[in-house]
Amino acid sequence: MSTAELLSKQEYKYGFVTDIESDVIPRGLSEDTIRLIVEKKNEPEWMLEFRLKAYRHWLTMKEPKHWPNLKYPNVDYQDMIYYSAPKQKATKASLDEVDPELLRTFEKLGIPLTEQKQLAGVAVDAVFDSVSVATTYKEKLKKHGVIFCSFTEAIRDYPELVKKYLGSVVPTNDNFFAALNSAVFSDGSFCFIPKGVRCPMELSTYFRINNAESGQFERTLIVAEEGSHVSYLEGCTAPKFDKNQLHAAVVELVALDDAQIKYSTVQNWYAGDEEGRGGIYNFVTKRGKCAGKNSKISWTQVETGSAITWKYPSCILQGDNSIGEFYSVALTNHAQQADTGTKMIHLGKNTRSTIISKGIAAGKSNNSYRGLVKVMPKAEGARNYTQCDSMLIGSSCGANTFPYIEVMNNTSSVEHEASTSKISEEQLFYLQQRGISQEDAVSLIINGFCKDVFLQLPMEFAVEAQRLLGLKLEGSVG
Amino acid sequence: MLEIKNLYAGIDGKTILKGINLNVKKGEIHAIMGPNGSGKSTLAKVLAGHPQYEVTSGEILYEGRNLLEMSPDERAREGVFMAFQYPIEVPGVSNAQFLRLAYNEKRKHLGEEELDPLEFRDLLKERAKVVEMEASFMTRSVNEGFSGGEKKRNEILQMAVLEPKLSVLDETDSGLDIDALRVVANGVNQLHTPNDAIIVVTHYQRLLNYIVPDFVHVLANGVIAREGGKELALELESKGYDWITKADQNGKGAGAPAN
Numbered sequence: 001m002s003t004a005e006l007l008s009k010q011e012y013k014y015g016f017v018t019d020i021e022s023d024v025i026p027r028g029l030s031e032d033t034i035r036l037i038v039e040k041k042n043e044p045e046w047m048l049e050f051r052l053k054a055y056r057h058w059l060t061m062k063e064p065k066h067w068p069n070l071k072y073p074n075v076d077y078q079d080m081i082y083y084s085a086p087k088q089k090a091t092k093a094s095l096d097e098v099d100p101e102l103l104r105t106f107e108k109l110g111i112p113l114t115e116q117k118q119l120a121g122v123a124v125d126a127v128f129d130s131v132s133v134a135t136t137y138k139e140k141l142k143k144h145g146v147i148f149c150s151f152t153e154a155i156r157d158y159p160e161l162v163k164k165y166l167g168s169v170v171p172t173n174d175n176f177f178a179a180l181n182s183a184v185f186s187d188g189s190f191c192f193i194p195k196g197v198r199c200p201m202e203l204s205t206y207f208r209i210n211n212a213e214s215g216q217f218e219r220t221l222i223v224a225e226e227g228s229h230v231s232y233l234e235g236c237t238a239p240k241f242d243k244n245q246l247h248a249a250v251v252e253l254v255a256l257d258d259a260q261i262k263y264s265t266v267q268n269w270y271a272g273d274e275e276g277r278g279g280i281y282n283f284v285t286k287r288g289k290c291a292g293k294n295s296k297i298s299w300t301q302v303e304t305g306s307a308i309t310w311k312y313p314s315c316i317l318q319g320d321n322s323i324g325e326f327y328s329v330a331l332t333n334h335a336q337q338a339d340t341g342t343k344m345i346h347l348g349k350n351t352r353s354t355i356i357s358k359g360i361a362a363g364k365s366n367n368s369y370r371g372l373v374k375v376m377p378k379a380e381g382a383r384n385y386t387q388c389d390s391m392l393i394g395s396s397c398g399a400n401t402f403p404y405i406e407v408m409n410n411t412s413s414v415e416h417e418a419s420t421s422k423i424s425e426e427q428l429f430y431l432q433q434r435g436i437s438q439e440d441a442v443s444l445i446i447n448g449f450c451k452d453v454f455l456q457l458p459m460e461f462a463v464e465a466q467r468l469l470g471l472k473l474e475g476s477v478g
Numbered sequence: 479m480l481e482i483k484n485l486y487a488g489i490d491g492k493t494i495l496k497g498i499n500l501n502v503k504k505g506e507i508h509a510i511m512g513p514n515g516s517g518k519s520t521l522a523k524v525l526a527g528h529p530q531y532e533v534t535s536g537e538i539l540y541e542g543r544n545l546l547e548m549s550p551d552e553r554a555r556e557g558v559f560m561a562f563q564y565p566i567e568v569p570g571v572s573n574a575q576f577l578r579l580a581y582n583e584k585r586k587h588l589g590e591e592e593l594d595p596l597e598f599r600d601l602l603k604e605r606a607k608v609v610e611m612e613a614s615f616m617t618r619s620v621n622e623g624f625s626g627g628e629k630k631r632n633e634i635l636q637m638a639v640l641e642p643k644l645s646v647l648d649e650t651d652s653g654l655d656i657d658a659l660r661v662v663a664n665g666v667n668q669l670h671t672p673n674d675a676i677i678v679v680t681h682y683q684r685l686l687n688y689i690v691p692d693f694v695h696v697l698a699n700g701v702i703a704r705e706g707g708k709e710l711a712l713e714l715e716s717k718g719y720d721w722i723t724k725a726d727q728n729g730k731g732a733g734a735p736a737n
Contacts, residue, residue: 425529430566433526434580434636435554435587444579448570448619 015240015270018105018210022129025083027213031055034183037083041152041186046163054172054182061176064310068339069368069400072281072308075246082184084214085131102126102133109237111206122233123148125205129214130186137201146199146230147192151219154190161192165223169252169289169316177248177283177310181217185250188218193228193259202458204233207247209269209280212239215246222252224259226292231262233461236305240270242278244307249284257292257319262300264457266465269305274363276335279307286313287343290322290351298325299342300456302465304472307336312370314343317351317379324353327453329465331446332365332397333472341371341402346379346412355386358450361397362473368400373414375407382412390420391449393442393473421449443470479504479675480525480545480644485536487524493534494520496700502644505672509686509711510679512697513719518679519563521697522648525677526560527553540644554580555587557674559642561633563649568620573632574602576620577639584640605638609665627658634665641669646677651685663688683715698723 025036034055038048063075086102098113106113106126113126113134123137125148132150141148147158154162172182189205209216224230236247247269253261263286272279282305288297299313309332315324326342344353353373361367373384390399401418423445431441447454447466454462480502487495494517502508512518524531525538527550538545545553568576574595581601582592593601602616609631621629630650637645647666651659666689670676678689686694686708694711696704696719703722704710714722 424566427566427568429526429528429550430562431568431576431580432550433554433560433562434576434640435551435583436580437551437583438549440579440583441551444571444576445568448568451570 014109014237014268016108017212017239018101020099020101020210021087022211023083023085023087024081024211024214027081028078029080029082029184033082037184037186040083040085043155044159046159047155050167050172051183054179055184057173058176058179058183061173061179063176068310068370069366069402070308070310070337070339072244072337075281077180080246081211081214082217083186084129084211085186086128086133098134102128105208105210106134106206109206109208111235122202122204125150125189125203127187127189127205127207127218129209129211129216132187132189141200144200145194145197147190148203149190151185151188151190151221154221158190158192161223162190162221165221165252165254167252169254169287170250170285175285178250178285181219181248181250181285185217185219188249189220191222191230191232193224193230195225196227198228199230202231202233204235207234207236209245209247210239212241212243212245215248218249220249220251222261222263223254224256224261226256227258229260231458232264233458234263234265235268237268237270240278244272244279244281246281247284247306251284251286251313253288253297255288255290255292255295255297255322258294259292260296260298261288262298263288263313264461265301265303266457266461266468267301267303267305268468271305271334271336272307274334276307279336280305281308282306282311283308284311286311287316288314288324289316290319290324290348292322293319293348294321295319296323296325298327298456300327300453301329302453302457302468303328303330303338303340304468306338309336309338309340311340312342314345315353316345316347317353317382318347320348321350322348323351325456326353326355326357327456328357329360329450329453329469330358330367330369331360331469331472332362332367334363334365336363336365338366339368339370341369343372344374344384346373346375346382346384348379350381351379352382353384355384355388356452357388358453359388359390359399360393360446360449360469360473361390361399362393364396366398366400368402370402370404372404372406375409375412375414377408380409380411382409384412384414386414386416388416388418389449390418391446392420392422439470442473446470446473479541481537481539483537483539485524485533485538487520487531487533487536489520489531494700495524498536498700498702500695500702502675502677504675506693507670507676507678507689507691509691509694510677510697511681511683511694511711511714513723514681516697517700518681518697519648522560522646522677522679525646526550526558551583554640555584557643559637559640559645561630561637561645561647561650563652565621565624565629565633567622569622571620572617573620574599574616577602577636580636581639602639606635608638608668609634610661611635626653627655630654630658630662631665634662634669638665638669643674644677645674646679648679649681650678651680651682659685660688683711686711696722
């Protein structure tokens with residue numbers, strides 16, 4: 001069997017659909033849709049206002065189709081379902097009340113939720129279509145003062161915190177997709193780490209899109225108070241459908257004085273088939289604000305899925321001496337397209353940022369890095385180091401780098417390095433001559449290429465990421 | 479162990495090897511010598527299965543099996559090893575990680591248990607002595623930033639770890655100073671046993687002072703123009719290659735195969 005044949009037989013192992021009865025609202029989007037969502041979720045008046053304000057902004061905005069290096073047909077926002085929730089009791093006293101079908105689904109995805117089987121050392125919030133179905137280790141975390149719950153619960157139980165921080169990093173009118181999300185988001189995760197607390201375990205959210213016609217619009221808000229630390233992981237998968245599905249999430253991080261947030265993503269949405277049929281449109285706004293002095297926000301992402309990726313996890317370095325980091329591996333194969341990167345906005349004195357981006361393009365895919373480093377006049381002594389490396393596999397793919405640098409004072413230093421390489425036949429031959437199969441040789445070279453990023457991932461995630469890259473690239477050489 | 483019969487091979491449609499015959503038995507060391515462009519490296523790469531080289535006719539039997547039907551990695555797992563003239567860099571992959579993967583592939587192939595990183599570390603430490611390599615090399619990326627001599631020593635280290643049955647050393651002496659040459663040659667000699675065979679491809683006789691061949695074959699214009707014992711190498715050292723290549727071009731067949 002040729003390697004190309006091997007690849008076409010490569011199954012996306014998370015492509016199954018869960019057969020479950022869902023509460024689905026009619027397709028289409030209007031103020032009435034938003035009122036319906038608010039009613040379903042039993043939300044307070046201020047949330048309705050937040051949503052309507054966002055919606056009215058959204059109506060005046062245009063989808064950003066001209067500047068990203070992405071080509072896709074127009075999305076019909078009226079032909080989409082904005083709320084789909086598995087039917088079950090709205091509030092779960094314990095995990096035992098969660099529909100067993102849902103538990104089985106997550107278990108199949110490698111995320112056991114039941115008490116006996118829960119992952120050690122990681123608290124999980126499991127989001128299925130529009131709602132959070134379970135959050136593990138909630139009580140244990142509460143003992144440390146850490147709040148980790150679904151967004152719905154947060155609005156109900158911690159309205160003051162939510163009101164204070166929701167939209168404080170990504171305003172409702174920030175961009176087209178963020179405005180849409182603010183109008184219709186249905187659930188997500190909320191984390192609050194109080195002053196001086198080191199979160200005793202990793203927190204994570206696992207996103208699963210199940211419904212073929214619903215978009216997923218979730219919201220994550222992480223607040224780390226003075227001197228606190230938290231490491232947060234995000235994973236995602238979706239079934240295989242011929243139609244594209246929209247995922248437009250917003251993630252906001254707030255780090256106060258001396259706080260540290262580490263946010264890691266291994267994204268494995270369904271990417272569509274070889275011809276580009278189906279797959280997730282991933283239009284995500286992720287931004288962190290280093291609001292306090294000496295704070296630090298670190299984004300690590302491994303992007304492997306999605307038909308389209310539009311995503312720029314960013315840092316606003318407001319506090320003096322604050323640090324922003326962005327480590328990224330974006331892999332595209334077949335007909336996938338990715339336009340991803342970061343923004344580092346230096347506002348405070350002596351702020352530092354590091355950007356390490358590794359783009360890998362195979363098949364007919366197109367992979368672009370787009371990054372902005374902006375140093376404002378008051379950010380004296382700011383420093384940035386950027387390294388963008390691209391690797392091409394085969395000759396039908398494309399890799400681009402679009403760096404934007406704006407420096408408005410003369411005490412700062414900004415460095416940018418970029419490289420493009422190919423996996424050479426000589427490299428493969430060398431490894432094969434030592435008894436390593438061609439597929440393993442490709443994995444080894446790619447993992448070496450991505451090492452600087454993988455080193456930033458929590459151990460188990462790093463192993464998962466390496467395995468995933470190998471799987472995604474199987475058969476793409478030769 | 480190795481039988482090459484009337485081998486024709488080349489690259490990009492150009493025939494380089496024009497009827498090579500060679501027999502290598504267990505325990506033997508063969509030197510393949512010849513001027514630049516005579517086809518020495520082509521022969522080495524064909525044996526290892528480099529994808530750009532094409533065999534147009536002839537046969538290679540390795541332990542009685544058709545070598546040409548095997549992929550490069552299969553050949554390696556079956557015990558064919560080539561020390562590269564220009565070892566390749568693999569950024570971000572540590573020497574230890576690479577060697578363990580290669581070693582375990584072979585163990586798997588032989589139906590043996592794989593070694594975990596700790597067990598392998600001990601083995602590697604032991605084998606590294608063969609080429610006097612320090613532990614710091616193991617954590618560095620494969621060949622990245624290595625000097626020419628370090629790269630060649632690293633090749634022999636791989637040979638020490640993989641314990642091949644047939645080793646082809648492709649111009650392993652090129653770019654080595656005399657001290658490094660001695661280390662590399664000592665390493666090869668330590669590894670050589672009555673159970674394996676070595677083919678040393680070299681332009682110069684120098685290496686053969688240390689790795690003493692049982693047979694010397696001189697390639698010229700894609701054929702074996704001369705064959706003999708180790709004295710032949712010394713003769714070449716004093717006379718150069720001209721007398722062989724000229725004789726060959728005159729159609730005299732100065733070195734008709736002796737066997």
